[in-house]
Amino acid sequence: MIEQRPSPERRKASAALDEARLRQQAIGVRLRQMFDEVVNEAVPDEFLEILRRADERGGSENG
Amino acid sequence: MDAATEIKPRAERTAADDNAFKKELVQLIPHLRAFARTLCGDPTAADDLAQDAMVKAWDARASFQMGTNMKAWTFMILRNQFYSEKRRSWRQSQLDQEAAERTLVAVDDPEAPVALDELRQGLAMLPAEQREALILVGAGGFAYEEAAEICGCAVGTVKSRVSRARRALHAILDDGAYERDGASASDAMRSILADAERLSTVR
Numbered sequence: 214m215i216e217q218r219p220s221p222e223r224r225k226a227s228a229a230l231d232e233a234r235l236r237q238q239a240i241g242v243r244l245r246q247m248f249d250e251v252v253n254e255a256v257p258d259e260f261l262e263i264l265r266r267a268d269e270r271g272g273s274e275n276g
Numbered sequence: 277m278d279a280a281t282e283i284k285p286r287a288e289r290t291a292a293d294d295n296a297f298k299k300e301l302v303q304l305i306p307h308l309r310a311f312a313r314t315l316c317g318d319p320t321a322a323d324d325l326a327q328d329a330m331v332k333a334w335d336a337r338a339s340f341q342m343g344t345n346m347k348a349w350t351f352m353i354l355r356n357q358f359y360s361e362k363r364r365s366w367r368q369s370q371l372d373q374e375a376a377e378r379t380l381v382a383v384d385d386p387e388a389p390v391a392l393d394e395l396r397q398g399l400a401m402l403p404a405e406q407r408e409a410l411i412l413v414g415a416g417g418f419a420y421e422e423a424a425e426i427c428g429c430a431v432g433t434v435k436s437r438v439s440r441a442r443r444a445l446h447a448i449l450d451d452g453a454y455e456r457d458g459a460s461a462s463d464a465m466r467s468i469l470a471d472a473e474r475l476s477t478v479r
Contacts, residue, residue, distance in 0.1 A: 233446070236446060236449075236450065237442060237446060240395070240442070240445055240446065240449065241414055243392065243395050244395065244410070244411070244414045244415045245414070245415045246392070247314075247392055247395060247396070247415065248310045248311075248314065248411065248415035248416065249310070249415075250310075250392075251306070251309055251310035251313045252306040252307055252309070252310045253306070254306070254309070256305050256306055256309065257323065259323075259327070260305050260323075260326070260327060260330065261302070263327050263330065263331060264298070264301070264302070264330060264331070264334060267331050267334045267335065268294075268298065268334070
């Protein structure tokens with residue numbers, strides 16, 4: 214029979230590795246949340262207003 | 277930016293081109309705001325930066341090839357804008373970093389999960405190059421190749437920055453913020469500052 218159970222040391226090391234991996238995942242998820250939180254905010258009217266003005270400015274040059 | 281501001285003859289562009297460009301640009305505004313927020317921290321300064329980038333992108337629309345990655349293109353414009361402003365106010369960013377260190381050491385809850393505020397503080401402590409690489413790949417949804425294009429560096433450089441940023445963040449959030457006496461936070465800070473110094477001499 215092959216010994217299936219890892220030694221306590223190995224189990225401990227692998228648990229620590231899993232924990233580190235989970236921690237990294239948690240940080241990754243938070244990072245995306247932080248970014249998406251701003252992406253999902255309503256865009257202030259100012260942006261479209263500025264773009265509209267830039268468009269008019271470009272249009273009035275007319276070559 | 278020199279390449280981006282080079283305008284093709286006006287006659288080659290039609291109103292339909294401009295409309296298509298504008299439509300796509302408007303859809304990117306939320307993403308530009310989010311990227312700016314991670315670079316600036318301060319929401320008002322971030323929106324100013326995002327607006328400047330948006331106008332720059334609009335003015336340079338003739339140099340953009342429709343059908344290619346406009347998100348990466350606008351992010352590159354925003355990033356260039358940020359660093360040209362940052363060069364003028366280097367001292368301010370130093371102060372921001374000191375403030376971030378003070379706030380971080382003050383956190384005192386070992387049981388807390390990864391809180392957004394802590395993450396923001398942790399990000400603020402990273403060297404700018406690592407922070408932007410991590411944001412672009414880890415939150416912005418860019419491939420390493422696209423992030424490399426945005427940052428104007430090699431793909432391998434982006435990969436190593438992302439991996440160093442992940443390790444540093446992990447260290448800051450676990451050993452820094454959770455350490456009651458703040459000793460580990462200053463250790464982490466020291467290594468991060470050494471990193472930043474090394475990077476700035478490479479430039």
